[in-house]
Amino acid sequence: MSRNKKQGGDTESQTLTVNIKLHPTKEQQSILERMMRTYIGTTNQLVSDMVQARENLKLTSKNVSSDLPSAVKNQAIQDAKSMFKKAKKKGFQVVPVLKKPYCTWNNQNYSFDFESISFPVMIDGKVKKTAIRAEMVDPDNRNATLLANKLGTLRIIKKSNKWIAQIAVTIPTTEKGGTNVLGVDLGLKVPAVASTDRGKARFFGNGRENKYMKRKFRAKRKELGQQKKLDAIKKLNNKEQRWMKDKDHKVSREIVDFAKENKISVIRLERLANIRQTARTSRKHNKNLHTWSFYRLALFITYKAKLEGIKVESVNPAYTSQTCPSCGAKNKAKDRTYSCPCGFKKHRDLVGAMNIRYAPVVDGNSRPA
């Protein structure tokens, strides 16, 4: 991991590199291998041209005739320029040459969503966007927290036969001040419930619609299974995954917007490890209930909140759905309403979010990177 401290004005930031394992298909592997060789070949040629001219040539992607997307050509030019600078410093006694293939994309050119990385590649001389499966980042891993920051360039390398994406990350060392807390409870019936310190609450997503859609997917899958249409099943599963991911993006965006509107500085969520457990357990025991990856939704919320300077803390959710937010007594909700002998009465799904605001913060995902 490389480190780099920068200071400008009153905000400080540092740049790190996060490695993510990639799983390209056979076809993607050969595309990447070709691009990586072209990339270092192009860069080496540019360096040699500049060294010969003894000057930093003013180049644009139009001057470079390689079979690479123009944004990638620009990255090769950048790399060549910094290599030329180094060679010049040493009086051109040693001209650096790249030997290990790699390829770089700038941050405008790729997107990353914890499960895949998408970026433009060259296929038959044409620029096409492709998505490569990435190994899901473990939430207990520091990388997950780091990736919630501003992302820089993406570099793809191959190391002992493994494909690795190296993403540059810039971490601000300043966060939003203030103490306004938003509790967020994730669930199946209501995908997310948020509650502020000032008693403002909002429900996000549509659990009923999700359940209906999941049933439709399952019925269709069963039908295709009986007809032994395996390719069609695979396509259907991908479609379902994309649909769920879209829903998670939408809900997480709405939650972070709600937090911004309410000047929230800290979002408290159930601990990710717990969320994973919950999802697994419900899959086993509630065959009729649809399943959902709360884990991904939690990652998306964390990621989007951090970009807005909002801290995300994990809490231990024990009893958060039973404890009365007003007096602390434990009650079980009946039907849709939670009511306590002390007089507190609210929608049952709201109680969890209210209690999560004050639940004990656990270590691990609780601190900023």
Ligand SMILES: [Zn+2]
């Ligand atoms: Zn009470």
